[in-house]
Amino acid sequence: MLSTAVSIAFLLVGAAFVMALLRLLYGPDQPDRILALDTLYVNTVALLVLLGIHLGSALYFEAALLIAMMGFVGTVALCKYLLRGDIIE
Amino acid sequence: MLEVILSALILLGALFTFIGSLGLARLEDFYTRLHGPTKATTLGVGSLLIASMVYFSTRGEGLSLHELLVTLFLFITAPVSAHLLAKAALHLRLRSLAVVPPRAEASAPQQANRDAPSDETVQR
Numbered sequence: 135m136l137s138t139a140v141s142i143a144f145l146l147v148g149a150a151f152v153m154a155l156l157r158l159l160y161g162p163d164q165p166d167r168i169l170a171l172d173t174l175y176v177n178t179v180a181l182l183v184l185l186g187i188h189l190g191s192a193l194y195f196e197a198a199l200l201i202a203m204m205g206f207v208g209t210v211a212l213c214k215y216l217l218r219g220d221i222i223e
Numbered sequence: 224m225l226e227v228i229l230s231a232l233i234l235l236g237a238l239f240t241f242i243g244s245l246g247l248a249r250l251e252d253f254y255t256r257l258h259g260p261t262k263a264t265t266l267g268v269g270s271l272l273i274a275s276m277v278y279f280s281t282r283g284e285g286l287s288l289h290e291l292l293v294t295l296f297l298f299i300t301a302p303v304s305a306h307l308l309a310k311a312a313l314h315l316r317l318r319s320l321a322v323v324p325p326r327a328e329a330s331a332p333q334q335a336n337r338d339a340p341s342d343e344t345v346q347r
Contacts, residue, residue, distance in 0.1 A: 139230035143237030150244035173260040213307035
């Protein structure tokens with residue numbers, strides 16, 4: 135039962151990846167693309183957590199934590215660039 | 224029993240992640256699109272992380288609280304990044320579905336001259 139649920143969850147998160155990727159490709163403005171990247175990294179955290187449950191290994195949380203932190207820093211840097219035209223003034 | 228709870232949490236989390244990304248792909252303008260990933264997806268990932276926490280805590284190796292770190296971090300940073308994205312979108316004067324208030328409309332030309340080099344960025 136658990137493995138079926140994990141398989142369905144893999145499918146749903148994969149579909150979510152495709153949606154975010156479409157927005158990244160077609161998004162008309164820069165904030166749309168940044169938002170798509172933000173969604174992609176949150177989805178990656180979800181996928182890594184699912185992989186951890188699927189393989190029964192607690193090793194993947196460090197990767198998930200790193201991706202969460204780096205993704206946030208990336209989003210903030212890109213937003214600062216759009217707002218001020220510069221990242222570190 | 225435990226397996227049922229775990230499966231429900233995992234399915235709920237994946238469903239909310241999917242719905243958030245669906246909102247990102249399908250909604251009309253940037254300000255409505257901002258809602259999908261920042262609320263639904265955060266809830267979905269939080270639910271998945273709780274499922275993982277329960278799963279690894281009940282395997283007989285003691286409590287597993289690593290996931291709490293990721294959950295806390297995501298829940299703190301999601302509103303901050305959403306706020307910054309909204310600020311950037313307002314700065315760039317993106318098209319909005321909402322009706323612009325008259326006072327903002329009146330002050331728009333001066334601000335457009337100050338912020339943006341060309342009038343083409345003002346799409347109202």
